[in-house]
Amino acid sequence: MPLHVHAAPDAVLHGLAEYFVAQARAAIAGRGRFSVALSGGNSPKKLYELLAAAPYRAQVAWDKVYFFFGDERNVPPTDPESNYRMAREALLDPLDIADAQVFPVDTSLPPAAAAEAYTRTIQAFFAPEDAVFDLVLLGLGDNSHTASLFPHTPVLHDTSVGAREVFVEEKQAYRITLTAPLLNQARAVAFLVYGADKAAAVQQVMQGARNVEEFPAQLIAPAGELHWFLDMAAAAALPPAAS
């Protein structure tokens, strides 16, 4: 599994931006479009700002890129917690991406209905083929969650290929997440993780005994490529040979 460890977060972000551009160009050259599921939270904001600026901005045919969300908080699109809002402000608006290329979760619906609707949206986009994202971007929480696959939640055992609602006790809130089987159909998955507070989670997910209840990111085993983009602080608990 390719592991890209850089000294500082800035270099990690540039490494992943270059990987994003390469994946986008290859998908567009081969299949005419690039479908990406974006991650949320704090870590990817700077990546999105980087992609929307020189030199990366000019390196992708953005009108052929289709944006989905790996997970969403059950909040309106204007809420500071909204993953969609963050992506819109950091990436989609600066690049002037057309609404027809962006597929947010409809959080005006109750969580279960929002998840069902998002499943149908994804299926319709890929039909008649299976839903296979060209790239899934993921983050990692210090509790080893990824997307909104949180420890000890029923969605960890969901074998459906789609989106699901999940109540996250520690947040006392619903989220909508893509299921692990859908994420794993991707042609490529890239984790972006930086900061010392993630070091234990990185080590447990990558090298701990399998325990998906505790370390949900262990569920990620895509049919395609799996890449980890880490800074040295996040990789600190890995043995030297691995990092």
Ligand SMILES: O=C1O[C@H](COP(=O)(O)O)[C@@H](O)[C@H](O)[C@H]1O
């Ligand atoms: O809640 C979330 O957390 C993870 C990790 O986010 P980070 O802020 O620690 O980088 C993120 O990947 C997910 O999309 C988000 O909703």
